[in-house]
Amino acid sequence: MNGFLLWACVLGAALLAEGLLARYELLAYGAGWRTPSDELPDGVPYARGAAPERPPGAYLVYLDGIGKRRIRDSRDGGLLVEALIAGAPELRVLGQVQPYSPLADPLADRPVWAWLRRHFGLLLFLHNVVQTFVAADHRYRPLYNRAVGSQIATQLRLAGYRPDSGVPVVLLGYSGGAQVATGAVEELHTRLRCPLLLITLGGFHNGANDLTHAEHLHQLTSTNDRIEQIATWIFPQRRRLVRHSGWNRAVRAGKITVHSLDPAAHFGPRSYISPTARLPDGRSHLDRTADTVIEVIRARSARDRENAS
Known part of the structure; x- marks a missing residue:
């Protein structure tokens, strides 16, 4: 019992510290105390896939789930990005965006967090979980959306994207990355004036963000995905009764298409x-x-070609 109380106290203190740290980073961005970094480590390109010399079929920005801790890593070791590049060489793919850092500061590269990673690795995931809820909180959501939307726009420009070019931008958000993807829509529309296609994979998001300037959202989901089901339960904006939420307005506008990936699970050996x-x-x-x-991406490109002919 004493051991249980000790762990409960440690977890409670960690949650409190995480809540304060998550908000501090966002407030530091809003107050202008720190500016986001747009530099990448040596040897890390701004995009992979199609060559930048000619317009690609689309730019795809992969926003990973809460396992994202540094520029290079992802929960699957980069296998999904590799599969996308191999299967669609016409895409330019960006996987370096830090969806859980308004300052674009990789968590695992910070000295204190490097020590924590060696001793208390779970806290790294806890940090990103808390950041997801900060991004969904109505008090912080507009600033968080602007911060990460600006980060995505900057990385796209550095990868060769030209505003008003008409080349589509695809935001692929896995789990909590869906909250960031839906939140980045307005900032990307303002900065790049680009056609925007959203794809959520087991999307954990609150449904509050405005999707007016997104062409469409494809929801890749599974009846075995308990994490996405939790999101639809805890966030009232995902329920049909909240008719004026961004999500339900998009549903009524016919902007949401659901793709079943049964029997996949959210994570683990049977994950997406x-x-x-x-x-x-x-x-x-x-x-x-x-x-x-x-x-999904190629179907959109085919419709563009039909409309142009």
Whole structure:
């Protein structure tokens, strides 16, 4: 019992510290005390895939879930990004955006957090969980959306994107990355004036962000995804009764298309991005997820060609 109380106290103190730290970073951005960094480590390109010399089919920004801790890493070791680049060489793919840092500051590269990672790795995930709820909080959401939307716009420009070019930008948000993706819409529309396509994968988001300037949102989900189901339960804006939420306005406008990826789970050995879990057709869950994302993007490009002809 004493051990349980000790761990409860430690967890409570960690949650309190995380809540304060998460808000501090955002307030430091808003007050102008610190400016976001747009530099990448040596050897890390601003985008991979299609060459920048000619307009690509689309720019795809991958916003990973709460496992994102540094510029290079992702929860699957980069397998989804690799599969997308291999399956759609016409895409320019950005995977370096820090969705849980308004200052674009990789968490695991900070000296204190490097020590914590060696001793209390769970706190790194806890930090990003808290940041997701800060991004969803109505008090901080506008500033958070502006901060990360600006970060995405800057990285796209450095990757070769030209405002008003008409080249579509695809935001692929996994889990909590969906909160960031839906929140970045207005800032990207203002800064780049680009066609915006959103894809959520097991999206954990509050449904409050305005999707007026998004062309469409494709919701990749599964009946076995308990994490996304929790989001629809705890955030009232995701429920039909809250008719004026950004999500429900988009639903009524016909902007939401649901794609079932049953029987995938949110995480674990049967997750959406598992390279080992197999479907009856022989594909892995990772293969099917990458195929679905590519099909959605190419279908949009095909409609553009039809409309232009």
